[in-house]
Amino acid sequence: MGCERSHGLIAGAVIGAVLAVFGGVLMPVGDMLIEKTIKKEVVLEEGTTAFKNWVKTGTEVYRQFWIFHVLNPEAVIMNSTNIKVKQVGPYTYRVRYLAKENITHDFENNTVSFVQPNGAIFEPELSVGSEDDNFTVLNLAVASVPHLYPNAFVQVLLNSLIKKSKSSMFQRRSVKEILWGYKDPFLTLVPYPIDPTVGVFYPYNNTVDGVYQVFSGKDDVSKVAIIDTYKGKKNLDYWTSYCDMVNGTDAASFPPFVEKTRVLQFFSSDICRSIYAVFGDELNLKGISVYRFILPPKAFASPVENADNHCFCTDREISNNCTYSGMLDISKCKKGRPVIISLPHFLHASPEVSATVEGLNPNVEEHSTYLDVEPITGFTLQFAKRLQVNILVKPAKKIEALKRLTKNYIVPILWLNETGTIGDEKAKMFRKQVTGKINLLGLVEMVLLSVGVVMFVAFMIAYCACRSTKAK
DSSP states (O other): OGGGGHHHHHHHHHHHHHHHHHHHHHHHHHHHHHHHHHHHHTSSSTTSHHHHHHHSOSSOEEEEEEEEEESOHHHHHHHOOOEEEEEEEEEEEEESOSOOEEEEEETTTTEEEEEEEOOEEEOGGGSSSOTTOEEEEEOHHHHHHHHHOOOHHHHHHHHHHHHHTTOOSEEEEEHHHHHHOEEOTTGGGOSSOOOOEEOTTOSOTTOEEEEEEEEOOSSOGGGTTOEEEETTBSBOSSSSGGGGBOOSBOSSBOOSSOOTTOOEEEEETTTTEEEEEEEEEEEEETTEEEEEEEOOGGGGOOTTTOGGGGGGOOOTTTTTTTTOOSOEEOGGGGTTOOEEEESGGGTTOOGGGGTTEESOOOOHHHHOOEEEEOTTTOBEEEEEEEEEEEEEEOOOTTOTTTTTOOSOEEEEEEEEEEEEEOOHHHHHHHIIIIIHHHHHHHHHHHHHHHHHHHHHHHHHHHHHHHHHHHHO
């Protein structure tokens, strides 16, 4: 009697096969639809999801600062001992809260230009103290004299002004002054026109970083957000060869469909160069799968360890003929001021770089830079940019405040951690509009394929069993 249902079993097998085929066909078709939608929405033009978030980021971005308080200033000045420091922080500011300005589209070349206004708002509840907290730090103006004015006669004249202003190698300054600027008593005495204001990030508020011109991706989505020119040029005029090129994006986003094998290139005006990150791990960020790309140690390695860095070496005396790793001399970018950039606590640096400083404890977890990128859209959903600002100090016989020094110092002033994480509401919206739809489509594809295969196999087995029974 059951074998009379053989036609029904065949029909069930056919339906299963159709479902399996439909599920299989839906995979490339669904992927094609996703790709088409993503390519449309990541283009930097009015009306797209990317453009709205690009003009003004919906992510809260903070800069945390740790100040290196010098514990033994007199011993260093008089006896050229190692500098003992203690980090104090964080002092936290909200940054990148201003929208891009002067946005101009060039539809012929598929580019868009803009400037990014700078602003910093102190966040006392996220800080260990007040902006008025005072610390003993290097005197930036005095330390820069031998570099800016190598002529001995000029140094003698400037030394008289340093003494008259009662300035020394170290000074007491507030967090606000160290970061954003103060009128230096020595520089105010200089008889020719000069800006007497000194600060690690002076000027910052009410300034702009730009002009940037980036590709919109309208004609080629693989170029979206990649910088075409910075300040009207494709090069920086700071370095030689390819090191001087402006490469990649600003790290806020990258061209879509990011693979783990991709090297993410980005430009940072803070360090006056282009740099890159490589895949490190796959993580779940608020229900969204992201790829973590990290700044590798070889990015700041010496040319001995990484030959590609040969054109970033400018001071062969300080870096021992370019054999030291872990520091970047950006003095040319800072109008001759002896600024050295490194990772916090000289992470990944050669031992010689930190040999004159005590109290540093480099830690990969706390001091590395990373970007968490959603691979389908290329959007950076979380990041941590960590840098340390140092000043190179050399002995100077004509400068009384520096004449007792017997060695060079790379003096850490502060380190920063600039962070941003997609908010809960933004993450919910992202899951709903992007990853949720993609995951749902994938689930439908797998269900159709799985159910179809199971139905086909089950009905065919039943049909064969029925035929076998009927034959008996």
